[in-house]
Amino acid sequence: MNSGCAPSEALLLVSPAMLIMKIHHIQLSASYDIYASHILKNPKWNAQKNKKVFGHCARLHGHQYRAIVTVAGKINSESGMLINGYDLDALVKKHILEYLDHHHLNEADPFFKTHLPTAEWIAVFIFKKLKNKLPKNCKLTKVRVYETPNLYVDYPN
Numbered sequence: 359m360n361s362g363c364a365p366s367e368a369l370l371l372v373s374p375a376m377l378i379m380k381i382h383h384i385q386l387s388a389s390y391d392i393y394a395s396h397i398l399k400n401p402k403w404n405a406q407k408n409k410k411v412f413g414h415c416a417r418l419h420g421h422q423y424r425a426i427v428t429v430a431g432k433i434n435s436e437s438g439m440l441i442n443g444y445d446l447d448a449l450v451k452k453h454i455l456e457y458l459d460h461h462h463l464n465e466a467d468p469f470f471k472t473h474l475p476t477a478e479w480i481a482v483f484i485f486k487k488l489k490n491k492l493p494k495n496c497k498l499t500k501v502r503v504y505e506t507p508n509l510y511v512d513y514p515n
């Protein structure tokens with residue numbers, strides 16, 4: 359009877375495969391321009407307070423926003439990718455850009471009836487809309503929204 363198949367031999371057989379199958383976690387970010395208008399006015403405040411807090415943003419105006427979505431997960435062993443960029447673009451187009459790009463944000467979605475369309479709330483909106491739409495191996499980890507080239511917010515921070 360061969361009792362020589364000791365656990366150490368079995369381990370030797372498994373180890374090389376495990377080295378090849380090493381799981382690589384990675385992060386990918388993609389950037390999207392969003393052209394949209396908004397007015398920042400808190401309906402609970404009078405015109406004077408809105409002007410004091412929001413300045414020019416209390417008037418109708420537009421921005422070239424930039425949204426950067428970041429996903430993380432395991433590299434697919436067959437494709438070598440975390441997510442196909444075309445697939446991510448299609449998801450963002452369908453679930454985000456269709457709602458925000460070339461829209462008046464105050465009226466773009468019911469979310470903005472209860473949340474002023476600031477860069478902060480736009481980032482939260484994008485995160486909530488997109489987080490459950492990604493493939494299983496991908497997790498949405500961050501949404502960054504630039505309101506101007508010099509000002510951006512991150513959600514979560």
Ligand SMILES: [Zn+2]
Pocket residue numbers: 396415419420421
């Ligand atoms: Zn503004």
